[in-house]
Amino acid sequence: MRKSTTVTAAVLVIGDEILSGRTKDRNLGYIAEYLAKIGVDVREARVVPDIEDEIIAATNALRERYDYVVTTGGIGPTHDDITADSIGRAFGVPVGEDPRAIAIMLERYAPSDLTPARRRMARIPEGADLIENPISRAPGFRIGNVFVLAGVPAVMQAMLDYAVKSMKTGAVMLVETIAAGSLPEGLYGEALGAIASAHPDVAIGSYPSFKDGRFSNQIVVRGKDEEAVAAARRAVETMVAELSKDESAR
């Protein structure tokens, strides 16, 4: 059955370490690609520091605007892990030690090893559902349309597998990539713009990369209608073939 709905999401990356450049974020790209494949379109991303007011403001701005928000980072056992409390405040609900989370953590830790720091990871906003963490057990959570995941990529990825089970999904974005090789963007830009105008149901992008002193280009056609995407792809392929012939004859 073909789905025609669009489901949107935003990603909120939380952590000083990303904004200082110490840690290079790998979560946004992973989440964007993962959600695209299941029919959830990531429309915006933000990175904020470990400051409660910043997390609250970004969470509220994004959750009002998109179907889902996925956050990463700040749910560990140390003092700088303030995401759960911030999200609780964003929703205006109390945050306390969740017996379900404690029970899960006791599967990993002996009671005497459940330090105050570790108990911090059981702080969950009231009304939230837990998100399983098969790697280190301390759970993430979902409250309203916000999914709160860990920052460590391996843990985030495992949580995301679980989180998406409760997301509604829309039509999957179809993507066709046409290699333009060393044909310069400056030679096809005008013709490609005309193709984009003639195919309003798809989005067409042109992406150069630069390696060993040379540019090479890829043209990407994206859309949710199979025929529209195929038609635009054919038009782009024809254009690239014709201009490449002209270019090699120069």
Place this chain on the structure above:
Amino acid sequence: MRKSTTVTAAVLVIGDEILSGRTKDRNLGYIAEYLAKIGVDVREARVVPDIEDEIIAATNALRERYDYVVTTGGIGPTHDDITADSIGRAFGVPVGEDPRAIAIMLERYAPSDLTPARRRMARIPEGADLIENPISRAPGFRIGNVFVLAGVPAVMQAMLDYAVKSMKTGAVMLVETIAAGSLPEGLYGEALGAIASAHPDVAIGSYPSFKDGRFSNQIVVRGKDEEAVAAARRAVETMVAELSKDESAR
């Protein structure tokens, strides 16, 4: 001479390809690290699609709030390159073909090769200063406190070298990293929180990584006052040494 001022910046990444996951952004991490080293603190980042209203809204939100905004992407020769026009609209100024940009491009292209698509890259908002592009010549620009750079990392990096020459800079953030190794965060979280409270002039973060089924942790102390950073570092080192001794005695 010691600088005591703080200079802040935001990064605005522009492009559908980042939000679809097709392209994994490498620019934010590079810019964050680069600016940190020269005394400009990146406080926020956003990623928006190639939609004029989104670019305008994000640019205006960020430029009012931070000393500088650095944008990446959307200044090439194709129809989806709409950054210059969007920034012009954000500032409420006309955007036209800039004779300075045309002159620079004519150093690379013969006049007959200056296609309409390439001329698009000479569209610069009125009142902007150009930013040199030693790689492919078509310039970036600065208008007000907003620096508009290319999206291709090699080109962006070369433009950034030029762009920072006109930025004021503040005190450089001093960063000390203390390896906690396999000492679990859950065992040092409480003591680290106490150290953080006792050293309010620094920010202390704890960063786990996960590899081959094991976590290992690093503790990072950041601040602008050399003595405050050194004192916090010593406190963290002492804590790690003591807890490691306890842990190995267990």
